[in-house]
Amino acid sequence: MGTEAVGTLAYDAPAAKVDRRRLIEQLGDAVRGLVAATCAAEAPPEELERAIAGTRQLAEGLRGFARPLGTASSSEDPLLPHLYPAGHGAGNPVAPPVHVEATEEGVRSRITLGRQYEGPRGRTHGGISALLLDEVLAYASTSAGRGGFTAYLNTSYHQAVPIQVPLEIRARIDAEDGRKTTVKGFIALESDPEVPLVSATALFVIPRADYEGNQK
Ligand SMILES: CCCCCCCC(=O)SCCNC(=O)CCNC(=O)[C@H](O)C(C)(C)COP(=O)(O)OP(=O)(O)OC[C@H]1O[C@@H](n2cnc3c(N)ncnc32)[C@H](O)[C@@H]1OP(=O)(O)O
Numbered sequence: 001m002g003t004e005a006v007g008t009l010a011y012d013a014p015a016a017k018v019d020r021r022r023l024i025e026q027l028g029d030a031v032r033g034l035v036a037a038t039c040a041a042e043a044p045p046e047e048l049e050r051a052i053a054g055t056r057q058l059a060e061g062l063r064g065f066a067r068p069l070g071t072a073s074s075s076e077d078p079l080l081p082h083l084y085p086a087g088h089g090a091g092n093p094v095a096p097p098v099h100v101e102a103t104e105e106g107v108r109s110r111i112t113l114g115r116q117y118e119g120p121r122g123r124t125h126g127g128i129s130a131l132l133l134d135e136v137l138a139y140a141s142t143s144a145g146r147g148g149f150t151a152y153l154n155t156s157y158h159q160a161v162p163i164q165v166p167l168e169i170r171a172r173i174d175a176e177d178g179r180k181t182t183v184k185g186f187i188a189l190e191s192d193p194e195v196p197l198v199s200a201t202a203l204f205v206i207p208r209a210d211y212e213g214n215q216k
Contacts, residue, residue: 004080011079021075024083024091031093036114087135096132100139106172106183107140110190113163124161126198129187132169133200137183140171141204146181148204159197166190179206 004013004021034055043051067073075083075091083091088098096117100109111132119125134153141147161167170193171185181204186196 013077013080017075017077021080021083021091024075028083028089028091028093028095029097032097032114032116035093035116039115039118087131087138096128098132098135100136100143102143103170106170106185107136107143108171109136109139109169110166111169112166113161115163118163120160122160122163124163126155126157129157129161129198130155130200132187133171133185133198134202136169137171137185137200137202138204140173140183140185141181144173144181146173146176146204146206148179148181148206151180151203151205153200153202155198155200157198159195161187161197162189168193174201179208180204181206 004011004018038051041048041051073082073084081088081090083089086092086095088100089095090097096111096113098109098111100107109132113124113128117124117128119128130153133155134150137153138147138150166189167187168190169185169187171183173181174184175182183202183204184200185202186199188195188197
Protein backbone atom coordinates (compact mmCIF):
# COMPACT_ATOMS: atom_id res chain seq x y z
CA MET A 1 0.00 0.00 0.00
CA GLY A 2 1.14 3.59 -0.58
CA THR A 3 0.24 6.63 1.43
CA GLU A 4 -1.36 9.84 0.11
CA ALA A 5 -2.63 12.80 2.09
CA VAL A 6 -6.41 13.35 2.16
CA GLY A 7 -6.94 16.68 3.90
CA THR A 8 -5.06 16.14 7.16
CA LEU A 9 -5.37 12.35 7.06
CA ALA A 10 -2.90 9.86 5.68
CA TYR A 11 -4.70 7.36 3.47
CA ASP A 12 -3.33 3.99 2.41
CA ALA A 13 -4.19 3.70 -1.27
CA PRO A 14 -2.86 0.80 -3.37
CA ALA A 15 0.87 1.47 -3.95
CA ALA A 16 0.63 1.03 -7.71
CA LYS A 17 -2.07 3.67 -7.87
CA VAL A 18 -0.07 6.10 -5.71
CA ASP A 19 2.99 5.62 -7.94
CA ARG A 20 0.89 6.14 -11.05
CA ARG A 21 -0.69 9.28 -9.62
CA ARG A 22 2.78 10.69 -8.83
CA LEU A 23 3.87 10.13 -12.43
CA ILE A 24 0.68 11.78 -13.73
CA GLU A 25 1.28 14.78 -11.45
CA GLN A 26 4.91 15.01 -12.59
CA LEU A 27 3.87 14.88 -16.25
CA GLY A 28 1.23 17.57 -15.63
CA ASP A 29 3.86 19.73 -13.93
CA ALA A 30 6.42 19.18 -16.71
CA VAL A 31 3.93 20.09 -19.45
CA ARG A 32 2.69 23.08 -17.40
CA GLY A 33 6.32 24.25 -17.34
CA LEU A 34 6.53 23.72 -21.11
CA VAL A 35 3.35 25.77 -21.64
CA ALA A 36 4.73 28.61 -19.48
CA ALA A 37 8.07 28.50 -21.31
CA THR A 38 6.22 28.46 -24.67
CA CYS A 39 4.36 31.65 -23.77
CA ALA A 40 7.59 33.42 -22.76
CA ALA A 41 10.00 32.14 -25.42
CA GLU A 42 11.73 34.65 -27.70
CA ALA A 43 13.63 31.73 -29.23
CA PRO A 44 15.27 31.77 -32.68
CA PRO A 45 13.40 30.00 -35.54
CA GLU A 46 15.52 26.85 -35.42
CA GLU A 47 14.82 26.43 -31.69
CA LEU A 48 11.08 26.94 -32.30
CA GLU A 49 11.17 24.33 -35.09
CA ARG A 50 12.99 21.87 -32.80
CA ALA A 51 10.38 22.46 -30.09
CA ILE A 52 7.49 21.97 -32.54
CA ALA A 53 8.88 18.64 -33.79
CA GLY A 54 9.70 17.34 -30.30
CA THR A 55 6.35 18.35 -28.84
CA ARG A 56 4.39 16.83 -31.73
CA GLN A 57 6.29 13.57 -31.29
CA LEU A 58 5.55 13.46 -27.55
CA ALA A 59 1.86 14.21 -28.12
CA GLU A 60 1.61 11.47 -30.74
CA GLY A 61 3.13 8.97 -28.29
CA LEU A 62 0.59 9.80 -25.57
CA ARG A 63 -2.43 9.95 -27.92
CA GLY A 64 -2.07 6.22 -28.49
CA PHE A 65 -3.05 5.60 -24.85
CA ALA A 66 -6.10 7.94 -24.73
CA ARG A 67 -9.06 6.68 -22.68
CA PRO A 68 -12.48 7.17 -24.30
CA LEU A 69 -14.31 10.38 -23.41
CA GLY A 70 -16.63 9.93 -20.41
CA THR A 71 -14.72 6.99 -18.90
CA ALA A 72 -12.88 7.11 -15.56
CA SER A 73 -9.11 7.50 -15.38
CA SER A 74 -7.27 4.53 -13.83
CA SER A 75 -5.77 7.08 -11.40
CA GLU A 76 -9.18 7.77 -9.83
CA ASP A 77 -9.85 6.79 -6.24
CA PRO A 78 -12.98 7.62 -4.24
CA LEU A 79 -10.88 9.17 -1.43
CA LEU A 80 -8.33 11.08 -3.49
CA PRO A 81 -8.69 14.23 -5.62
CA HIS A 82 -9.25 13.74 -9.34
CA LEU A 83 -6.14 14.60 -11.32
CA TYR A 84 -7.67 16.05 -14.50
CA PRO A 85 -10.34 18.71 -13.68
CA ALA A 86 -9.62 21.98 -15.50
CA GLY A 87 -9.88 24.03 -12.29
CA HIS A 88 -7.24 22.28 -10.17
CA GLY A 89 -6.18 18.90 -11.56
CA ALA A 90 -2.51 18.33 -10.77
CA GLY A 91 -2.22 16.15 -13.88
CA ASN A 92 -3.91 18.70 -16.13
CA PRO A 93 -1.28 21.12 -17.47
CA VAL A 94 -3.98 23.66 -18.36
CA ALA A 95 -5.21 23.83 -14.75
CA PRO A 96 -3.62 26.41 -12.47
CA PRO A 97 -1.88 24.52 -9.63
CA VAL A 98 -4.52 25.21 -6.95
CA HIS A 99 -3.96 23.74 -3.47
CA VAL A 100 -6.55 24.62 -0.85
CA GLU A 101 -6.22 24.47 2.93
CA ALA A 102 -8.78 24.89 5.68
CA THR A 103 -8.67 28.01 7.89
CA GLU A 104 -10.73 28.99 10.94
CA GLU A 105 -13.08 31.05 8.74
CA GLY A 106 -13.20 28.87 5.63
CA VAL A 107 -10.49 28.02 3.13
CA ARG A 108 -7.36 29.59 1.66
CA SER A 109 -5.21 28.90 -1.38
CA ARG A 110 -1.78 30.32 -2.17
CA ILE A 111 -0.75 30.40 -5.80
CA THR A 112 1.67 32.09 -8.16
CA LEU A 113 0.45 32.19 -11.74
CA GLY A 114 2.73 31.50 -14.71
CA ARG A 115 2.97 33.33 -18.02
CA GLN A 116 0.30 31.18 -19.66
CA TYR A 117 -2.42 32.87 -17.56
CA GLU A 118 -1.57 36.38 -18.75
CA GLY A 119 -4.30 38.50 -20.38
CA PRO A 120 -3.29 42.15 -20.61
CA ARG A 121 0.51 42.42 -20.34
CA GLY A 122 1.68 41.42 -16.85
CA ARG A 123 -1.91 40.94 -15.64
CA THR A 124 -3.92 37.78 -15.13
CA HIS A 125 -6.74 37.18 -17.64
CA GLY A 126 -10.09 37.93 -15.99
CA GLY A 127 -11.48 34.51 -16.89
CA ILE A 128 -8.60 32.86 -15.06
CA SER A 129 -9.36 34.92 -11.94
CA ALA A 130 -12.98 33.74 -12.21
CA LEU A 131 -11.82 30.13 -12.61
CA LEU A 132 -9.67 30.40 -9.47
CA LEU A 133 -12.51 31.94 -7.49
CA ASP A 134 -15.03 29.34 -8.72
CA GLU A 135 -12.64 26.63 -7.66
CA VAL A 136 -11.76 27.97 -4.21
CA LEU A 137 -15.32 29.07 -3.39
CA ALA A 138 -16.59 25.62 -4.44
CA TYR A 139 -13.98 24.08 -2.15
CA ALA A 140 -15.29 26.20 0.74
CA SER A 141 -18.77 24.81 0.11
CA THR A 142 -17.54 21.22 -0.22
CA SER A 143 -15.32 21.32 2.84
CA ALA A 144 -18.28 22.57 4.88
CA GLY A 145 -20.11 19.41 3.83
CA ARG A 146 -22.33 21.32 1.37
CA GLY A 147 -20.98 21.04 -2.21
CA GLY A 148 -23.26 21.70 -5.20
CA PHE A 149 -22.80 23.02 -8.73
CA THR A 150 -22.09 26.68 -9.44
CA ALA A 151 -25.44 28.35 -10.28
CA TYR A 152 -23.85 31.79 -10.51
CA LEU A 153 -20.47 33.37 -9.94
CA ASN A 154 -20.53 37.16 -9.71
CA THR A 155 -17.07 38.69 -9.96
CA SER A 156 -15.88 42.26 -9.42
CA TYR A 157 -12.47 43.28 -10.73
CA HIS A 158 -11.05 46.04 -8.49
CA GLN A 159 -7.34 45.95 -9.38
CA ALA A 160 -5.04 43.99 -11.69
CA VAL A 161 -3.95 40.54 -10.52
CA PRO A 162 -0.23 40.31 -11.33
CA ILE A 163 1.49 37.35 -12.99
CA GLN A 164 4.44 35.67 -11.23
CA VAL A 165 3.60 37.29 -7.89
CA PRO A 166 2.45 35.22 -4.88
CA LEU A 167 -1.33 35.47 -4.41
CA GLU A 168 -3.74 34.41 -1.71
CA ILE A 169 -7.36 33.40 -2.33
CA ARG A 170 -9.74 33.14 0.61
CA ALA A 171 -13.37 32.02 0.75
CA ARG A 172 -16.02 31.50 3.41
CA ILE A 173 -19.64 30.43 3.57
CA ASP A 174 -21.97 33.43 3.65
CA ALA A 175 -25.37 31.72 3.83
CA GLU A 176 -26.96 28.26 3.78
CA ASP A 177 -30.55 27.74 2.69
CA GLY A 178 -31.70 24.19 1.99
CA ARG A 179 -29.88 23.04 -1.17
CA LYS A 180 -28.37 26.50 -1.70
CA THR A 181 -25.03 27.74 -0.36
CA THR A 182 -23.79 31.28 -0.90
CA VAL A 183 -20.02 31.69 -0.67
CA LYS A 184 -17.91 34.84 -0.74
CA GLY A 185 -14.22 35.19 -1.44
CA PHE A 186 -11.47 37.22 -3.02
CA ILE A 187 -8.01 37.19 -4.57
CA ALA A 188 -5.35 39.36 -2.92
CA LEU A 189 -1.58 39.74 -2.94
CA GLU A 190 0.04 37.46 -0.39
CA SER A 191 1.99 40.56 0.72
CA ASP A 192 -1.24 42.57 1.22
CA PRO A 193 -3.87 39.92 1.99
CA GLU A 194 -6.67 42.20 3.21
CA VAL A 195 -7.03 44.18 -0.03
CA PRO A 196 -9.23 42.39 -2.61
CA LEU A 197 -8.03 42.56 -6.21
CA VAL A 198 -10.96 40.49 -7.47
CA SER A 199 -13.90 39.56 -5.27
CA ALA A 200 -16.74 37.12 -5.92
CA THR A 201 -20.02 35.82 -4.60
CA ALA A 202 -21.16 32.41 -5.79
CA LEU A 203 -24.28 30.34 -5.35
CA PHE A 204 -23.78 26.58 -5.23
CA VAL A 205 -26.89 24.45 -5.60
CA ILE A 206 -27.11 20.78 -4.69
CA PRO A 207 -29.28 19.43 -7.51
CA ARG A 208 -32.58 17.69 -6.91
CA ALA A 209 -32.26 13.90 -6.76
CA ASP A 210 -34.26 13.57 -10.01
CA TYR A 211 -32.26 16.28 -11.83
CA GLU A 212 -31.22 14.82 -15.20
CA GLY A 213 -27.90 16.69 -15.21
CA ASN A 214 -26.82 14.33 -12.40
CA GLN A 215 -26.56 11.48 -14.88
CA LYS A 216 -24.14 13.28 -17.18
C1 LIG B 1 -14.17 18.29 -9.30
C2 LIG B 1 -14.27 19.64 -8.61
C3 LIG B 1 -15.03 20.59 -9.43
C4 LIG B 1 -15.16 21.94 -8.80
C5 LIG B 1 -16.22 22.60 -9.62
C6 LIG B 1 -16.36 24.03 -9.38
C7 LIG B 1 -17.80 24.33 -9.53
C8 LIG B 1 -18.24 24.23 -10.97
O1 LIG B 1 -17.63 24.78 -11.86
S1 LIG B 1 -19.65 23.34 -11.34
C9 LIG B 1 -19.79 23.45 -13.14
C10 LIG B 1 -20.51 24.68 -13.60
N1 LIG B 1 -21.89 24.69 -13.18
C11 LIG B 1 -22.84 23.92 -13.78
O2 LIG B 1 -22.57 23.19 -14.71
C12 LIG B 1 -24.25 24.02 -13.22
C13 LIG B 1 -25.30 24.05 -14.33
N2 LIG B 1 -26.61 24.21 -13.73
C14 LIG B 1 -27.25 23.18 -13.14
O3 LIG B 1 -26.77 22.04 -13.23
C15 LIG B 1 -28.54 23.44 -12.43
O4 LIG B 1 -29.07 24.67 -12.87
C16 LIG B 1 -28.37 23.52 -10.89
C17 LIG B 1 -27.86 22.15 -10.39
C18 LIG B 1 -27.36 24.61 -10.50
C19 LIG B 1 -29.70 23.82 -10.24
O5 LIG B 1 -30.59 22.85 -10.71
P1 LIG B 1 -31.91 22.46 -9.88
O6 LIG B 1 -31.54 21.70 -8.65
O7 LIG B 1 -32.84 21.84 -10.83
O8 LIG B 1 -32.39 23.92 -9.45
P2 LIG B 1 -33.82 24.40 -9.04
O9 LIG B 1 -34.55 23.30 -8.31
O10 LIG B 1 -34.47 25.04 -10.21
O11 LIG B 1 -33.40 25.57 -8.05
C20 LIG B 1 -32.99 25.30 -6.71
C21 LIG B 1 -32.88 26.63 -6.01
O12 LIG B 1 -31.71 27.30 -6.53
C22 LIG B 1 -32.10 28.59 -7.07
N3 LIG B 1 -31.28 28.83 -8.27
C23 LIG B 1 -30.93 27.95 -9.23
N4 LIG B 1 -30.16 28.55 -10.16
C24 LIG B 1 -30.03 29.83 -9.78
C25 LIG B 1 -29.36 30.96 -10.32
N5 LIG B 1 -28.63 30.88 -11.46
N6 LIG B 1 -29.44 32.14 -9.68
C26 LIG B 1 -30.14 32.25 -8.50
N7 LIG B 1 -30.80 31.19 -7.92
C27 LIG B 1 -30.76 30.02 -8.56
C28 LIG B 1 -33.56 28.44 -7.42
O13 LIG B 1 -34.22 29.72 -7.46
C29 LIG B 1 -34.07 27.58 -6.27
O14 LIG B 1 -34.20 28.37 -5.13
P3 LIG B 1 -35.43 28.07 -4.07
O15 LIG B 1 -35.19 26.67 -3.58
O16 LIG B 1 -35.25 29.11 -3.02
O17 LIG B 1 -36.69 28.20 -4.86
